[in-house]
Amino acid sequence: MRGVALKMLTGDRAKYLGLIFGIAFATMLMSQQVSIFIGLMARTASQILDVREADLWVMDPRVQYVEEVEPMTSTQLWRVRGVEGVAWATPFFKALTVARSVDGVLQQVFMLGVDDASLAGMCPAMLKGSAADLKRPDAVVIDRAGHLFIWPGEAVKPGKSFELNDRRALVVGVCEAAAPFTTFPVVFAKYSDALRYVGSRRKPLSYILVRAEAGADVGALARRIEAETGLKALTWRQFMWATIDYYLERTGIPVNFGITVALGFIVGAAVAGQTFYIFVLENLRQFGALKAMGVGNRTILGMVLLQALVVAGMGYGLGIGFSAAFFEVTGRAAVSLRGFSLPWEVMVGTAGAVLLIIVLASLASVRRVLVLDPAIVFRG
Amino acid sequence: MNAMWLPVTDTRLVVPDLGAPDFTASRGARRERTVAAPSETVADGGPAVLCHGIVKDFESGGGTLRVLHGIDLSLPAGEMALLVGPSGCGKTTLISIIAGILTPTEGEVIVQGENLTRLPGAKKTAFRRRAIGFIFQQYNLLPALTAAENAAVPLLAAKVPQAKAVRAARDVLERLGMADHVEKLPRQLSGGQQQRVAIARALVHEPSLIVCDEPTAALDAESGRTVIEMLKGVAVGGGRAVIVVTHDNRIFPFGDRIVAMEDGRIGTAPAH
Numbered sequence: 001m002r003g004v005a006l007k008m009l010t011g012d013r014a015k016y017l018g019l020i021f022g023i024a025f026a027t028m029l030m031s032q033q034v035s036i037f038i039g040l041m042a043r044t045a046s047q048i049l050d051v052r053e054a055d056l057w058v059m060d061p062r063v064q065y066v067e068e069v070e071p072m073t074s075t076q077l078w079r080v081r082g083v084e085g086v087a088w089a090t091p092f093f094k095a096l097t098v099a100r101s102v103d104g105v106l107q108q109v110f111m112l113g114v115d116d117a118s119l120a121g122m123c124p125a126m127l128k129g130s131a132a133d134l135k136r137p138d139a140v141v142i143d144r145a146g147h148l149f150i151w152p153g154e155a156v157k158p159g160k161s162f163e164l165n166d167r168r169a170l171v172v173g174v175c176e177a178a179a180p181f182t183t184f185p186v187v188f189a190k191y192s193d194a195l196r197y198v199g200s201r202r203k204p205l206s207y208i209l210v211r212a213e214a215g216a217d218v219g220a221l222a223r224r225i226e227a228e229t230g231l232k233a234l235t236w237r238q239f240m241w242a243t244i245d246y247y248l249e250r251t252g253i254p255v256n257f258g259i260t261v262a263l264g265f266i267v268g269a270a271v272a273g274q275t276f277y278i279f280v281l282e283n284l285r286q287f288g289a290l291k292a293m294g295v296g297n298r299t300i301l302g303m304v305l306l307q308a309l310v311v312a313g314m315g316y317g318l319g320i321g322f323s324a325a326f327f328e329v330t331g332r333a334a335v336s337l338r339g340f341s342l343p344w345e346v347m348v349g350t351a352g353a354v355l356l357i358i359v360l361a362s363l364a365s366v367r368r369v370l371v372l373d374p375a376i377v378f379r380g
Numbered sequence: 381m382n383a384m385w386l387p388v389t390d391t392r393l394v395v396p397d398l399g400a401p402d403f404t405a406s407r408g409a410r411r412e413r414t415v416a417a418p419s420e421t422v423a424d425g426g427p428a429v430l431c432h433g434i435v436k437d438f439e440s441g442g443g444t445l446r447v448l449h450g451i452d453l454s455l456p457a458g459e460m461a462l463l464v465g466p467s468g469c470g471k472t473t474l475i476s477i478i479a480g481i482l483t484p485t486e487g488e489v490i491v492q493g494e495n496l497t498r499l500p501g502a503k504k505t506a507f508r509r510r511a512i513g514f515i516f517q518q519y520n521l522l523p524a525l526t527a528a529e530n531a532a533v534p535l536l537a538a539k540v541p542q543a544k545a546v547r548a549a550r551d552v553l554e555r556l557g558m559a560d561h562v563e564k565l566p567r568q569l570s571g572g573q574q575q576r577v578a579i580a581r582a583l584v585h586e587p588s589l590i591v592c593d594e595p596t597a598a599l600d601a602e603s604g605r606t607v608i609e610m611l612k613g614v615a616v617g618g619g620r621a622v623i624v625v626t627h628d629n630r631i632f633p634f635g636d637r638i639v640a641m642e643d644g645r646i647g648t649a650p651a652h
Contacts, residue, residue, distance in 0.1 A: 010523020
């Protein structure tokens with residue numbers, strides 16, 4: 001009877017397409033909004049994610065998230081380097097400053113200063129030029145998106161220059177940095193140059209990047225650094241989550257996205273669920289005829305569930321395809337939307353939600369079919 | 381006045397062969413008497429359907445409504461019996477019980493030697509699938525299936541492979557003059573053609589009993605006559621019994637016997 005069930009499902013083309021598009025709409029809305037939410041949250045921690053070399057980030061104990069820099073004195077770096085188990089520790093500078101291009105365009109930028117000698121903390125993916133070129137005078141590396149923001153429509157390549165705090169900065173390389181939350185350009189410079197670009201200050205050190213000795217327990221090292229220096233030491237993962245948690249707790253972002261995702265689920269459940277429920281109800285008489293002719297409840301149940309699963313599968317496939325295409329197209333079309341993607345965890349979660357929608361709709365309609373009196377077929 | 385298609389030849393009021401019904405039994409109390417196994421077999425012209433003391437109550441508005449009042453009935457194999465009577469007299473309830481769709485409140489139904497009232501639900505469903513063919517007033521064809529696929533449904537329900545089932549259905553449809561319409565959807569067929577598909581569906585698994593509910597009610601005179609002639613010519617025979625519930629006095633001449641019902645009881649034969 002599987003063939004009969006499928007023909008019943010596809011026989012009314014309009015309802016069949018309505019069911020599929022209902023599920024597809026819910027799938028797209030849920031997967032897209034959850035993915036954008038995850039992408040935004042990841043953006044808040046982008047500069048942490050871009051630092052691959054360090055096991056620990058050491059900072060002032062009052063720091064709650066990566067943007068909230070509480071500067072430290074340079075002597076803290078030496079104290080950290082003195083802790084047992086530290087293979088190396090390097091300074092990391094982070095500040096917001098204003099860049100002015102030759103034609104006078106002002107643009108706020110993230111200034112990141114990396115260790116002069118090792119370049120630890122440098123952007124991990126160079127597109128044009130070399131990271132080593134940072135050691136040249138007045139050299140900076142800018143991220144691709146930043147280059148497009150400051151010089152829109154121009155070829156992305158080294159050679160441009162701009163001013164930072166009235167000092168010349170020469171672009172010697174272009175890299176692909178993780179998109180920051182605010183989408184400002186990200187400019188990398190040597191630590192010493194970065195301090196000159198933003199002006200000298202009594203406490204210049206934003207963070208200390210620490211690599212543990214081989215085989216050392218990173219957690220124990222963090223506790224030792226905290227005990228011996230009074231600073232806060234977090235693994236990159238802990239710092240990332242602390243940053244994300246800060247945005248979750250202090251902003252309305254999760255509430256807004258939560259509402260949209262819930263709406264996607266509710267609208268999906270309402271549209272697809274109700275359409276499927278009505279579809280089954282409209283076929284009640286046919287199911288009644290089948291029951292009268294000796295088709296058992298188990299077979300009928302199988303038919304309805306098969307119809308539900310086919311609709312869910314087709315709708316989900318279409319919706320998740322739309323969602324993936326959205327990220328693919330928008331990521332290419334607008335540099336400000338780069339970095340958003342459809343994680344596999346979201347695909348799995350959305351599949352679960354769609355399954356839940358269709359199971360709920362099936363349960364409601366199956367119940368009507370199972371309790372259906374086959375004698376209905378004898379009533380005019 | 382409805383036109384008569386054929387002269388009456390052998391229309392008789394059914395006489396229950398189980399002895400007089402026990403009208404002394406108290407209302408609602410279960411009858412003590414049970415039906416013995418049929419003394420005659422289907423093969424030797426014995427009863428295809430045997431009803432004894434059928435009572436059916438429905439719960440209605442906080443009370444109990446008795447629709448059938450101790451029906452005793454015997455229908456032989458190889459005949460077409462017409463179940464007639466005014467609306468609400470209990471015809472549909474009675475054929476629903478005979479077909480194993482409804483369970484009587486009291487009494488027993490034996491179809492082709494199988495006591496339906498003693499069969500558990502799943503076995504009764506399997507019995508319906510195997511032994512009973514249905515023809516409905518509104519055809520109840522599945523709109524998305526072709527004529528051949530619709531006619532094959534009882535075989536598909538019995539897990540016969542699709543190709544084999546559809547082939548068998550095509551054969552039956554061809555016998556019913558539907559060879560040119562086997563690939564058509566119900567909406568592409570006239571009412572009479574749809575009812576012929578329904579007849580094919582009722583015949584395809586070669587049941588021993590065919591139950592028809594107002595098979596000509598939705599048809600014009602010509603189509604109705606074609607359908608009833610086919611029922612008479614193709615369905616009846618081979619030890620098969622056909623029960624037709626009808627209001628349509630045009631088809632009375634086709635019945636081998638007429639069972640008249642009134643107020644939930646077997647009544648007198650209608651004049652026609």
